Amino acid sequence: MxxxxxxxxxxxxxxxxxxxxxxxxxxxxxxxxxxxxxxxxxxxxxxxxxxxxxxxxxxxxxxxxxxxxFQVKNPPHAYISKLRGYLDPGVTRKKFRRRVQESTKVLRELEISLRTNHIGWVREFLNDENRGLDILVEYLSFAQCAVMLNFEGLEMGEEISLDKSKSWSRSIEDLHQGSTQPFCNTLVRSARQSVLRYGTAPNSKTIKNSLLVSQKDDVHVCIMCLRAIMNYQYGFNLVMSHAHAVNEIALSLNNRNSRTKALVLELLAAVCLVRGGHEIILSAFDNFKEVCKEKHRFEKLMDYFRVEDGNIDFMVACMQFINIMVHSVEDMNFRVHLQYEFTKLGLDDYLEKSKYTESDKLSVQIQAYLDNVFDVGGLLEDAETKNVALEKVEELEEHLSHETYESTNTQVHTLRRMIKEKDAAFQRSFNIEKRLLEMEQQGTIRLRKQPDGDIAIEPLGGGGGGGGGGGGGGGPGVPLSDFGQNGGFSVGPGGVTGPGGPGGPGSSLPRASEAPPPPPPPPLPPALGTLPCTVIVFHIIVPTPSVLCWLSIHIVLHSRAIRIKKPIKTKFRLPIFNWTALKPNQINGTVFSEIDDERVLEDLDVEKFEELFKTKAQGPVVDLSGPKTKVSQKAINKISLLDANRSKNLAITLRKANKSTEEICKAIQTFDLKALPVDFVECLMRFLPTEAEGKMMRQYERERRPLDALTDEDRFMLFFSKIERLTQRMNIITFVGNFSDNVNMLTPQLNAIIAASASVKSSPKLKRMLEIILALGNYMNSSKRGSVYGFKLQSLDLLLDTKSTDRKMTLLHYIAVVVKEKYPELANFFNELHFVDKAAAVSLENVLLDVRELGKGMDLIRRESSLHDHSVLKGFLQTSDTQLDKLQKDAKTAEEAFNNVVNYFGESSKTTPPSVFFPVFVRFIRAYKDAVEDNEQRKKQEKAMREKLLAQEAKQHDPKVQVVKKRQQQQELISELRKRQAKDHRPVYEGKDGTIEDIITGGLDMQPRW
Incomplete structure (x- = not known):
């Protein structure tokens, strides 16, 4: 390529x-x-x-x-004809010796042509007419034939030579019948291996010719040719589908040349990392085991690894191949199996000895293997320890729950007794107050407040004037209605006292507000008129806030008494549903206090449930090039007081506005957002003058130096710094410009929280779904962990982890079946949950913080508008006040609604924000829909299977139907394998052009981390 x-x-x-x-x-x-x-x-x-x-x-x-x-040196058929000439069994020995002298050269030229010529040349070499791959693989097998014989003779303890005294001319049948020597056994075995590979047994001439080839580098160059072919996607697919190609590459490990062995291992390791290649390589080593008569797979590979400890390149390639072969597998069980194969062959002991090698590359590969080894015994021990710890935690939680319940029960009884005592004290206080009011209305006594705060009861004499004078002297009277209902008191021989007695804890009473003096009392009855003028002092006990708090607790606990649930005895042992249970004292006020899971169990077919789940054990760009040149020319004669970088950035910012300094400063003073865009003001905020810059500008003016001598940026900064309350004005402009955008951004988020909170809390169907889940969970866990009264919402994610005995159905799938059969009205429960997906993406804390910031910004504008008359700000306040008030009300409503719904489901709003609370329902709804779809799909498959079985029974005698049936089953199997392959997320390569070279030159050199 x-x-x-x-x-x-x-x-x-x-x-x-x-x-x-x-x-x-x-x-x-x-x-x-x-x-x-x-x-x-x-x-x-x-x-x-x-x-x-x-x-x-x-x-x-x-x-x-x-x-x-460009013209290619030779066409493909030229190389193919030469390779066929080497394989011709009819050629004479002498002629073969002449031909084979240039075999390595021909193969090297072929490798270069395969690697550098265009793809059309390679396709022509591999097409059905030339069959170049078959010829190349056949020549590789021919070149290794003598190597295999020689190797096996050495293995049997014989030194093999091919002089004429040996019986090479004898046929395979003669050797098999008459010879009993180890060499002959080796030859027979190799011949049989060759028959296994190609179906033809080599004769003695072929073996002699192979020995001549084996003394050269033909095997190594053949592997290089195959590597060049496999670097093309077309060639790679041909090699992978060839019956013997990969097997012959693997058998090349028996070559004496360590460089060839390293090349083979690198190529095989690269194929392992291509999708589907790992299985092909394992199959090749199965063939290697059969051909080489290994007791265990990879046995000879480990022998070579131990023997050639002086060849670092081969050891690195070998260790690299073992790493990829074992640790690139996704299936953990299979990985442990492969790991144990090498452990059985002594790899662990050998690596322990070689761990401190001087080669960095070998050390990296050894350490990578040791880091990825699975210690199954340690994992099993950890799992057992974890199970014991979990059981202990459950016992402690159950024990703590019972102790808490007993303590709460004791507190309830104590509070009941205290309530009765308080009720009696209140009743006595009421009776006394009522009697005193009657006596005061009759004019027999007068109530008077003393300077120390006590209330005095003064019997009136026969004259009304004395009573009035007493009332006036003692100050205005205090009505008993202000204090009689707050405490209890009793009347004794010495007066009226509270329950604590005189001077006791309840003797103090706050001073009442002054009231106008009462009207003159009526004349006293004769019986009371003769009483001496005695002052009676009483004290009132006011209940403390702590007592009132305990009273409220008593009322709640008394009205919400929890019934102890009995354990459920199941016929079979069921798996544990690892939910997070709520404690009994956390149930009150939540949704679980309103549902009855035991009633649900009466409607369900629990025997079918047990049978299913039983355990098996049982903007536009601005061109700045022109202005930059002009600025640089002017900057030579002008003064700059600002930092160079700051001045440069300010110049770029001002150039974007395309306005003069006077226009910008005037717009800032008048809050004119039409003249200044908001984004420009935000950029300008970074250039607010510092204290040092302001001092430099004032000093420059005091020295009466010319302003024209300053650069444009410095002159702007001079006028910019003179604006009164500059920072405040800039903040106001930014706030006003962004206000509408902020309101439009925050309002939908608040609406989503409000709507989602209301719909989740008010959904009766969701409540019924939780009732079903609680019932099934208690049925599964009751015999081992006991029944619970509620569970954390995060437990909904665990419904997919609890699987049936045959591993085909999860607890959520069963719930979907139950809903469809028993409660069809709940099938669309998710339609009642509105906007939960949008609310899941809202950070309520940040939204509330933004609303508060908007409120602070509006306060700043109000103060500015009240101190200075600005029509722009007044107009903004008139149009935006209403929007802000509505936004703040929505924020308060959203916060209250979310707190209510979180508390309703037994969670805490401090630890469970909307981004945690609502996604639970989103995932539950999505998983439930998938479960319903899976159930429908499974039902269709079962129906189709039943129909197929019936059709098979009806047409069992028809051979055509059987053929069609077999083909359909094969297609279904292939589609299932493709589906599983699509779900495989291993980081594997695709067999595209250049993949093999990329893996060998780049991927294998990196430190492996599988």
């Missing part, structure tokens, strides 16, 4: 030679047509081809001429 760099380089080299007369450029249509043909023949990647298409006509014509002048 070519590339742009090589094309350009080729053009440059051609310039140094004597060029023939240049042919004139043809018309545009012919030029484009011929250029397209050249691009197709170069087989470039899309990005490089796109770059070449951008060439002008002259470059395109030069490229066309270069390509048309």
């Amino acid at each position: 070519g590339n742009i760099e090589s094309v350009d380089g080729q053009s440059d080299n051609m310039k140094h030679h004597i060029m023939p007369l240049k042919v004139p450029i043809p018309d545009q249509s012919e030029l484009e047509e011929r250029f397209a043909l050249v691009l197709n023949s170069m087989n470039l990647p899309p990005d490089k081809a796109r770059l070449l298409r951008q060439y002008d006509n002259d470059k395109k014509w030069d490229l066309i001429c270069d390509q048309e002048r």
Whole structure:
């Protein structure tokens, strides 16, 4: 394959030679047509081809001429005929020796042609007429035949030589019948292996010829040729589909040359990383095991790894291949299986010895393998420890829940007793107050407030004047209605006292507000008129806020008493539904206090449920080039007080406005947004004058130096800094300009929160769905964990993790079935949940913060408008006040609505914002719809399967039907495999042009992290 760099380089080299007369450029249509043909023949990647298409006509014509002048050295059939000549069994020994002398040279030229010629040449080499791949693979097998024999003879302890004294001329049958020597056994076995590979047994002449070839580099160059072919997508697909190609590449590991072994391992590792290649390589090593008579797969590979410990390049390639072979597998169980194959062959012990090698590349590969090894025993121990810990946590939570319940029950009884005592005290207080009021109305007593705050009861004498004087002297009276209802008191011999007694805890009473003196009392009855003038003092006890708090707790607990749920006994052991349960004291006021899961279990077919889930164990661009030149020319004679970078950026900003300094300053003073766009004001905010810049400008003016001597930027900064309350004005302009956009952005978010909160809280169908989930969860967990009263909403995500015994159905799928069969009215429960998807994307905290910032900005404008008469600001306030008030009300409504719905579902608004709360329902709705669709699909498949079975039984005697049936099953199997392959997310490469070279030259050199 070519590339742009090589094309350009080729053009440059051609310039140094004597060029023939240049042919004139043809018309545009012919030029484009011929250029397209050249691009197709170069087989470039899309990005490089796109770059070449951008060439002008002259470059395109030069490229066309270069390509048309280029002539390939030999056509494909020339190489194929030579390779076939080497494989010709009828050629004489002497003639073969002459031919084979140039075999390596021919193969090297073939490799260069496959690598550098255009794709059309490669396709011609591989087409059905030439069958170049078959010839190349057959020659590779022929070149390895003697290597295999020699290797196996060494393995049996024999030194093999091919002198004439040996019985090479004997046939395979003679050797099989008469010889008992190890060498003969080896030859027979190799011959049988060759029969397994190609179906033909080699004769002695073929083996002798192979020995001559094996002493050269033909195997190595053959592998290079196959690598060049596999670098094209077309060639790669042919090699992968060939019956023997990959097997012969793998068998080349038996070559004596360590460089060839490393090349083979690099190529096989690269194929492993291409989609579908891992399985092909494993199949090749299965064939290797059968041909080489290994007891275990990869046995000889490990032998080579141990023996050639001095060849670092081979060891790196070998370790790299093992890493990719084991750790590029997605299936964890299969990865452990492959890992155990190498452990059984002694890889772990050998790596422990080689871990401290001096080679950095080998050390990296060894460490990568050790880092990715699965310690199954450790994982099992961790899992068991985790299960024990979880059971202990459940026991502690259950124990804590019972203790909390008992403590709460004790507090309830105590509060009931306290309520009764308070009720009695209130009743006594009321009776006494009532009696005192009656006596005061009758004129027998007068109530008077003393200087220390106590209330005095004064019996009146016979004269009304004395009573009035007493009332006047003691100050205005205090009505008992102001304090009688707040405490209790009793009357004793010494007066009226509170329950705490005189001077006790309840003896203090706040001073009441003054009231006009009461009217003169009526005359006292004779019986009371003779009483001495005695002052009776009483004290009132006012309940403290803490007592009132305990009273409210008592009322709630008394009215919401929780019934203890009995454990549910199941026929089979069921899997655990790992939800997060609410504690009994968290149920009050939530949705779970209004639902009854035990009633649901009465409607369901729990036997079917147990059978299913039982466990198996059982803007426009501005051209700045012109102004820059002018500025640089003027800057020579003008003074600049600002920093150079700041002055440059300010100049760019002012140029965008295209207004004079006076116009900009006037617009800022009058808040004229029509003259100054908001985005320009925001850019100008970065150039507010600092204290040091303001001081420099004032100093320049005090020195009465000419303003014309300043640069345009400095002169602007001088006038800019003179504007009163500059920062405040700029903030106001920015706020006014962005106000409408901010309101339009925040209003839909608040509306989404309000609508979603209201719909979720008020949905009766959602409540019924939670009731079903709670019922099934308690049925599954009751025998092991006990029944619960509610669960956290995050438990809805776990419905897909709980699967049936056959792993085909999840708990959510079963709920969808139950809803369809038992509660069809709940099937569209999600239609009641409005705007939850939009509310899930809202950050309520940020929205409320933005609303508060808008309020602060509006306050700033009000103060500015009240201090200085600005018609623009007044007009803005008149039009925007209403919008802001509505926005603030919406924000308050959204916050209250969200807090209510979060509390209603047993969550906390502090830890569960809308971005966490609403996505739970979004995911639940999506998963429920998918489950319904899966159930429908499964039902259709079951129906189709039943129909197929019936049709098969009815037409079992018809062979045509059986053939069609078999074909359909194969198609279904292929589609299922494709579907599973589509779901495989392993980081694998696609078999495209250049993939193999990219993997070998780039992907394999990187440190592996699978």
